[in-house]
Every structure is written in structure tokens, then in C-alpha cells.
Amino acid sequence: MLRPALFGILSLTSSTIVAAQTLAPWEIIQVDTYSPSGRPGSSTVSYIKTTINDPNSASNATANCNIEWDGLTNGETPYNTALECTPVEDGTWEFEVLRADPDSERPSISNFILRFTRLTNEGNLYIGSVTLNSGIESDLFFMCAASGFCYANLRPESTPVRLTPKEIGFRSADLKVRQTEETSEDAEPEPPIAWQISRIETHRPSSESTTGNSGVSSISLTITEPGTGLSGPDMTADCTTEWNETAGESPFDKVQACSEVEEGYFMFEVVKADGNDTVENAGDDPMSSFNLKFTRLGADGKTYLGLAEFVAEKNLAGGCGGNGGCDAVLKEEYNPLVVVPKEVKGR
Known part of the structure; x- marks a missing residue:
């Protein structure tokens, strides 16, 4: 959960992230994808997993980002769903999988766009995206086994894949988050406001x-x-x-x-x-x-x-x-x- 402390009133420091004009590219150091064979009794889960690092951070800013979906269910896709990655010390990472081929009817584990959102504790908000695909001189190695399952991962010569983030906004002392009262875990969550x-x-x-x-x-x-x-x-x-x-x-x-x-x-x-x-x-x-x-x-x-x-x-x-x-x-x-x-x- 994104805790209010991450968005609260914070004093600025230079220890976590450098100025936007000197940002080094983010580094994707691992990508693993999988789609099931469909054989009876086998898993039906498809997934895309990735690891990303922000070299601009003075602390640990490497996160694992994973999404799973039922690869054998028509209409179930990884698209248009934002997920929080594993926690880091100086903010949060989120990521989305976007469709790279608008004409493709089924999700692809070998041709897709990864979009990352990075919010630092200081209130800097950044977006970065990259298209990954397989083929000659492409970043992904893709293979299907005789049994029907397929997988892809980063080629060693493409690792790390670098992408340059864009600064979307900046908030520091002016950023406010309303403090909410603690509720019990059994309490029914309030629906989002339209x-x-x-x-x-x-x-x-x-x-x-x-x-x-x-x-x-x-x-x-x-x-x-x-x-x-x-x-x-x-x-x-x-x-x-x-x-x-x-x-x-x-x-x-x-x-x-x-x-x-x-x-x-x-x-x-x-x-x-x-x-x-x-x-x-x-x-x-x-x-x-x-x-x-x-x-x-x-x-x-x-x-x-x-x-x-x-x-x-x-x-x-x-x-x-x-x-x-x-x-x-x-x-x-x-x-x-x-x-x-x-x-x-x-x-």
C-alpha cells in the first residue's frame, strides 16, 4: 500500500535522487515471461516478471514487478492494470503492461510494452516505458517447447535494457495527503469516490x-x-x-x-x-x-x-x-x- 508518509510533507534532501536534467537511465536487469501449454492438469497461469533499478538513487532502488493472468481464459489479459512492485527504501515503483501490437487478439509474452512509474520520497514523479520483443537483434529470447508452453527472457547481450524516464511532476513541502483514521482489517473498505x-x-x-x-x-x-x-x-x-x-x-x-x-x-x-x-x-x-x-x-x-x-x-x-x-x-x-x-x- 502507498502509505501517506510517502506523500506527506517532507524536507528536501539531495541524498535520494539527483536533479532531473542529470538523470541516468533506469536499468531493466531481468525479464522472464511464460505462457502455459494448455495440457490437462498443468498450470493455466501466464506471467511477465521483471526487475528494474534506478541508478540515480543513493539507497536500494531495485524492485521486482510481476503480473499474472489466466492465459487460457478468453478476455483475461495483463493490460490496463497497474501493479505496485516490491518495496524500495526511497519511494515506490509501479508498472503496467501495454499492448505493443494493437491488431493482436491475444496477449503476447514476446512483444509488449512495459511502463514504469517511480515516486520518490521527496515527491518526484517519473514515467518511463520500453518496448520488448523477440527476433533477430531484439532484446528477448523466445522459445516454445514441444509440449506447448512458451517462455521468453532477456538476452545476455541486451542486459541491462536502459530507458530514460520523464519527469511528470514534482511535489515537496506543498504536497499534502489527508491523514485517515486507522480501520480494522475486517472493516469494509470505502468505495472510491466517482x-x-x-x-x-x-x-x-x-x-x-x-x-x-x-x-x-x-x-x-x-x-x-x-x-x-x-x-x-x-x-x-x-x-x-x-x-x-x-x-x-x-x-x-x-x-x-x-x-x-x-x-x-x-x-x-x-x-x-x-x-x-x-x-x-x-x-x-x-x-x-x-x-x-x-x-x-x-x-x-x-x-x-x-x-x-x-x-x-x-x-x-x-x-x-x-x-x-x-x-x-x-x-x-x-x-x-x-x-x-x-x-x-x-x-
């Missing part, structure tokens, strides 16, 4: 917009976590992402921090709307159909995930002009749009 999206605006410039910021597409929104029975205030954040399509950019899978709130963080990213065929040609068009994935490091010291779906002519109102410019806003009848978060597993 979030509310009160504004969303999307914009795609016209094909004639070629100078300055006029060629930039954007999605912006306002999200609120209402105050709780602990007399906490409403936590309202503004979130914006921008990209230039003419330069080959896209908004997908880029974790960004929202505006500051008094307690914790809001982060968000645009993800593709899997399987949404309600709008013609909506598949890769973030103006027509997209999901927003939110990560909330909350005032109770826990991490929550939430997903909101947006579809043109359903909960988005707007349109495109003859020159290609498009704008949309949240329909009035969907304001506010409620997002029900779930607590990250492993707490």
Missing part, C-alpha cells in the same frame, strides 16, 4: 493552418474529485494534450500531468478506443472516438485508475468545416460525465 468531467473540448485545425500553433490539434478537459466525508475539498484539475498531425505526431499513450491540485496528482493519457465501430472511420481518429485514461495519486495515499469513453454524436457534440477544421465539446446532457475509478491492484 470523478466528474465537467468540460471537454477537442480541436483539429483546418488544412489551411500551417503557421505557428495554428497547426496544433488538442484535447482539453476539467476533472474533479469531489470532497469526501473526511471534509476534504474538491480536487479540480485541468488536463491538456497537444499534437501536430502534419508532423506525424499523435496524442496516444503519452502520460501527462494535469494542473496542480492541493492533494496528490491527476495524470491522464489518450488511448485508442478498442473495438469501437459505432462511428465510421473512428478507429484511429482521436476527434471521433477516443478513451481517456486517468491515474490519480489520491489524498488517501492510494492510486486509482479511471477510464472515460468519448464518441462523436454520442456524448460529444460538434462538427467539421469544409476546410477540415473540427471542434467538439461535451454534450450538455452528459455534463458532468461520471468516471468510476478502481483502486490499483496490489495495495
Whole structure:
């Protein structure tokens, strides 16, 4: 569990992590994956296990991160689930497995993305991700046995795999976490508080917009976590992402921090709307159909995930002009749009 002490009011020191501009890459020193054979009486568990180290830390910052799922059950995947890694002395590690091949119907143990989130005791928050796959000159060695089970691990010549983290936010003396009363282990946990999206605006410039910021597409929104029975205030954040399509950019899978709130963080990213065929040609068009994935490091010291779906002519109102410019806003009848978060597993 992410304890309030990790997020509490702390004095800054230089002993744990160096300044962001001099960060050394993180090092993945081990990866092991497995998928079952499906033979009667054998295990049905698939897994991805990895070990990561932060060389910027002056203390022990090496963590083991594992995820398991039933590899023989249709629909059960390791994706879109954030898990806490083993404890370290100066903060926490979390990780997620992301789909590397959007056209693959089944989870892959030899082609996937690992995304790591690192929160230090000083309040620094970092994100880093890497794609691992098998094949010639790739990082993973992959093999299937005659009995049907398959596995993969890091090639010796690829070890360690290095990835450069991105600083998402920084909090120190200004970061506050509401102290909660201790509850017994038998007490029923309180359900997460539903979030509310009160504004969303999307914009795609016209094909004639070629100078300055006029060629930039954007999605912006306002999200609120209402105050709780602990007399906490409403936590309202503004979130914006921008990209230039003419330069080959896209908004997908880029974790960004929202505006500051008094307690914790809001982060968000645009993800593709899997399987949404309600709008013609909506598949890769973030103006027509997209999901927003939110990560909330909350005032109770826990991490929550939430997903909101947006579809043109359903909960988005707007349109495109003859020159290609498009704008949309949240329909009035969907304001506010409620997002029900779930607590990250492993707490």
C-alpha cells in the first residue's frame, strides 16, 4: 500500500535522487515471461516478471514487478492494470503492461510494452516505458517447447535494457495527503469516490493552418474529485494534450500531468478506443472516438485508475468545416460525465 508518509510533507534532501536534467537511465536487469501449454492438469497461469533499478538513487532502488493472468481464459489479459512492485527504501515503483501490437487478439509474452512509474520520497514523479520483443537483434529470447508452453527472457547481450524516464511532476513541502483514521482489517473498505468531467473540448485545425500553433490539434478537459466525508475539498484539475498531425505526431499513450491540485496528482493519457465501430472511420481518429485514461495519486495515499469513453454524436457534440477544421465539446446532457475509478491492484 502507498502509505501517506510517502506523500506527506517532507524536507528536501539531495541524498535520494539527483536533479532531473542529470538523470541516468533506469536499468531493466531481468525479464522472464511464460505462457502455459494448455495440457490437462498443468498450470493455466501466464506471467511477465521483471526487475528494474534506478541508478540515480543513493539507497536500494531495485524492485521486482510481476503480473499474472489466466492465459487460457478468453478476455483475461495483463493490460490496463497497474501493479505496485516490491518495496524500495526511497519511494515506490509501479508498472503496467501495454499492448505493443494493437491488431493482436491475444496477449503476447514476446512483444509488449512495459511502463514504469517511480515516486520518490521527496515527491518526484517519473514515467518511463520500453518496448520488448523477440527476433533477430531484439532484446528477448523466445522459445516454445514441444509440449506447448512458451517462455521468453532477456538476452545476455541486451542486459541491462536502459530507458530514460520523464519527469511528470514534482511535489515537496506543498504536497499534502489527508491523514485517515486507522480501520480494522475486517472493516469494509470505502468505495472510491466517482470523478466528474465537467468540460471537454477537442480541436483539429483546418488544412489551411500551417503557421505557428495554428497547426496544433488538442484535447482539453476539467476533472474533479469531489470532497469526501473526511471534509476534504474538491480536487479540480485541468488536463491538456497537444499534437501536430502534419508532423506525424499523435496524442496516444503519452502520460501527462494535469494542473496542480492541493492533494496528490491527476495524470491522464489518450488511448485508442478498442473495438469501437459505432462511428465510421473512428478507429484511429482521436476527434471521433477516443478513451481517456486517468491515474490519480489520491489524498488517501492510494492510486486509482479511471477510464472515460468519448464518441462523436454520442456524448460529444460538434462538427467539421469544409476546410477540415473540427471542434467538439461535451454534450450538455452528459455534463458532468461520471468516471468510476478502481483502486490499483496490489495495495
